[in-house]
Amino acid sequence: MRKPTMADVARHAGVSLKTVSRVVNQEPHVSASVQQRVHAAISALGFRRNEAASRLARGATMLTIGLIMENISNEFYSRLAAAVEAAAGEHEALVVFGSYEERPERERMLIESMYGRGVDSLIIVPSAADHGWLAEHPGLTTVFVDRVPAGLDRADVVALDDVRGGLMATEHLLARGHRRIALISDDDELSSVHDRAAGYRSALRAAGVPVDESLVVRGVFDPWRAGHEVTRLLSQPDPPTAFFATNNRAAIGILQALRERPERPAYVGFDDFALADVFNPGVTVVRYDVRRLARSAVDLLLGSAPEPRLVRVPVELVARGSGELPPP
Amino acid sequence: MRKPTMADVARHAGVSLKTVSRVVNQEPHVSASVQQRVHAAISALGFRRNEAASRLARGATMLTIGLIMENISNEFYSRLAAAVEAAAGEHEALVVFGSYEERPERERMLIESMYGRGVDSLIIVPSAADHGWLAEHPGLTTVFVDRVPAGLDRADVVALDDVRGGLMATEHLLARGHRRIALISDDDELSSVHDRAAGYRSALRAAGVPVDESLVVRGVFDPWRAGHEVTRLLSQPDPPTAFFATNNRAAIGILQALRERPERPAYVGFDDFALADVFNPGVTVVRYDVRRLARSAVDLLLGSAPEPRLVRVPVELVARGSGELPPP
Numbered sequence: 001m002r003k004p005t006m007a008d009v010a011r012h013a014g015v016s017l018k019t020v021s022r023v024v025n026q027e028p029h030v031s032a033s034v035q036q037r038v039h040a041a042i043s044a045l046g047f048r049r050n051e052a053a054s055r056l057a058r059g060a061t062m063l064t065i066g067l068i069m070e071n072i073s074n075e076f077y078s079r080l081a082a083a084v085e086a087a088a089g090e091h092e093a094l095v096v097f098g099s100y101e102e103r104p105e106r107e108r109m110l111i112e113s114m115y116g117r118g119v120d121s122l123i124i125v126p127s128a129a130d131h132g133w134l135a136e137h138p139g140l141t142t143v144f145v146d147r148v149p150a151g152l153d154r155a156d157v158v159a160l161d162d163v164r165g166g167l168m169a170t171e172h173l174l175a176r177g178h179r180r181i182a183l184i185s186d187d188d189e190l191s192s193v194h195d196r197a198a199g200y201r202s203a204l205r206a207a208g209v210p211v212d213e214s215l216v217v218r219g220v221f222d223p224w225r226a227g228h229e230v231t232r233l234l235s236q237p238d239p240p241t242a243f244f245a246t247n248n249r250a251a252i253g254i255l256q257a258l259r260e261r262p263e264r265p266a267y268v269g270f271d272d273f274a275l276a277d278v279f280n281p282g283v284t285v286v287r288y289d290v291r292r293l294a295r296s297a298v299d300l301l302l303g304s305a306p307e308p309r310l311v312r313v314p315v316e317l318v319a320r321g322s323g324e325l326p327p328p
Numbered sequence: 329m330r331k332p333t334m335a336d337v338a339r340h341a342g343v344s345l346k347t348v349s350r351v352v353n354q355e356p357h358v359s360a361s362v363q364q365r366v367h368a369a370i371s372a373l374g375f376r377r378n379e380a381a382s383r384l385a386r387g388a389t390m391l392t393i394g395l396i397m398e399n400i401s402n403e404f405y406s407r408l409a410a411a412v413e414a415a416a417g418e419h420e421a422l423v424v425f426g427s428y429e430e431r432p433e434r435e436r437m438l439i440e441s442m443y444g445r446g447v448d449s450l451i452i453v454p455s456a457a458d459h460g461w462l463a464e465h466p467g468l469t470t471v472f473v474d475r476v477p478a479g480l481d482r483a484d485v486v487a488l489d490d491v492r493g494g495l496m497a498t499e500h501l502l503a504r505g506h507r508r509i510a511l512i513s514d515d516d517e518l519s520s521v522h523d524r525a526a527g528y529r530s531a532l533r534a535a536g537v538p539v540d541e542s543l544v545v546r547g548v549f550d551p552w553r554a555g556h557e558v559t560r561l562l563s564q565p566d567p568p569t570a571f572f573a574t575n576n577r578a579a580i581g582i583l584q585a586l587r588e589r590p591e592r593p594a595y596v597g598f599d600d601f602a603l604a605d606v607f608n609p610g611v612t613v614v615r616y617d618v619r620r621l622a623r624s625a626v627d628l629l630l631g632s633a634p635e636p637r638l639v640r641v642p643v644e645l646v647a648r649g650s651g652e653l654p655p656p
Binding site for chain 1: 405406407409410420423442445603605607608
């Protein structure tokens with residue numbers, strides 16, 4: 001049996017770790033009722049306050065947050081990491097990170113490795129693998145970002161308004177007169193990818209445009225493959241006149257493929273990237289405030305609640321040229 | 329007085345942390361003489377082995393490496409972070425990161441904050457600030473990456489062959505017939521920037537081309553400012569026909585400025601970036617193996633030596649089009 005931690009006390013009392021730290025540390029500005037709840041939780045769990053005192057002395061209550069994601073060198077993740085660091089810094093928390101790349105089994109290994117070193121507060125961008133095993137791991141506090149984890153009934157999640165993003169991108173292209181709009185997406189077992197595609201389908205249906213499944217490409221995980229699919233679709237007898245890319249890798253694949261092609265199809269990406277406005281035309285994207293994504297995740301992580309929570313961060317369309325090209 | 333750590337024992341014995349862990353853990357494959365040195369260091373420092381045993385039991389000897397850099401959302405740093413994570417992973421080490429952005433005082437704060445939480449092995453991309461205070465901090469093991477820290481006589485450093493990079497980029501442009509080559513660089517108090525500029529000057533001198541100081545721009549920290557300087561130089565009566573950008577931010581600024589300009593100057597960047605070959609023309613850059621940079625840093629961090637070490641990672645020029653444009 002693991003000794004109860006301050007995080008356990010926080011969870012039991014339904015307050016943030018910071019609040020437990022304030023109570024244990026006898027800092028001001030904590031209401032009597034909250035103090036009472038924290039002390040009740042300390043008693044109920046058999047949490048030893050002298051341990052807390054010694055951890056405080058060593059600075060160990062300064063939280064370390066684990067950030068687990070696919071690959072920090074991808075711009076979506078490096079921006080997220082910077083934003084999580086900034087949001088964590090407001091709580092004097094450091095961030096330890098781990099990339100599982102295309103190996104979901106490494107995701108579990110990273111979670112357990114962090115836990116084994118006392119990092120029990122985790123922000124996870126989950127792989128498509130089943131996360132049911134986490135339900136048996138009450139010592140961990142987890143918040144999932146960008147995707148709803150599979151196989152977990154109760155989870156705190158901060159995701160984008162993905163359905164709306166897919167809808168906006170597709171409506172934008174439809175409004176310019178496009179009817180043959182291809183979708184380039186990755187693993188639709190990921191809730192984000194699934195929802196963006198659902199928005200795409202919903203916009204087409206609302207416009208009375210039947211979904212042509214030959215224009216729906218799934219399973220594209222890198223720019224090279226995305227470019228290959230774009231070239232293949234453009235070489236067909238009845239090619240698409242526009243593309244919607246559900247992530248930045250797919251958008252970059254479109255850019256790569258179009259460098260070599262005579263056609264000038266319209267395209268809209270999902271996820272902004274630093275060079276999007278340096279291309280000619282600039283790349284039209286669905287974007288969002290990554291700081292808001294990160295801050296919401298840190299807030300959920302540090303503020304416990306009895307029921308699982310789902311926060312949706314809004315998205316917006318930024319027109320820069322590529323999404324406004326007309327059909328030929 | 330701080331209690332001696334396993335890292336202190338490693339340093340005192342002149343062996344790696346891993347070796348100390350092997351000896352304390354009574355693992356095989358450690359020579360008798362090394363065992364003796366480690367035990368001598370343990371005695372000399374008063375290191376308590378039962379502490380080591382309890383840390384081992386809790387998995388705490390699994391190392392956490394601190395990575396301190398300017399900003400993880402910049403591609404140079406996110407690539408470095410991914411490579412450090414991979415190299416650290418081979419030693420079962422996790423990586424905690426911190427960004428000091430443009431605030432050198434935050435760099436020191438991050439170092440002390442990590443140290444306060446027991447992270448005493450640090451890889452630092454140092455700011456231009458004086459690092460002399462670290463000499464009074466023997467509990468830390470540090471390796472500096474990309475730049476030689478100011479004010480520190482003895483430091484382990486992994487840097488690029490910056491002089492050669494500056495030389496190669498400038499020689500490449502000279503060989504295409506350019507004589508008016510502008511330099512766009514940032515803070516030349518950083519050894520890397522200083523050395524790249526020295527390579528530029530040296531190539532010009534060797535070619536018998538006098539250095540025109542009006543073409544040497546310093547203090548450019550972001551793409552916007554770099555673009556502004558490019559526009560200013562191109563609007564001069566006797567404009568440059570080529571540019572050498574000493575980092576990726578400056579190269580991106582050149583791309584942004586040229587989007588709006590009629591001129592087609594040649595340009596070479598320093599640091600590769602994911603989209604360099606998607607632009608038209610592709611961006612010619614000085615590049616290097618970031619995994620080698622990271623691996624060397626981790627190796628120096630974990631393998632102690634009596635004398636400070638300087639590793640230079642080689643660079644190469646990748647011609648993609650922008651550096652091969654002729655003068656008008």
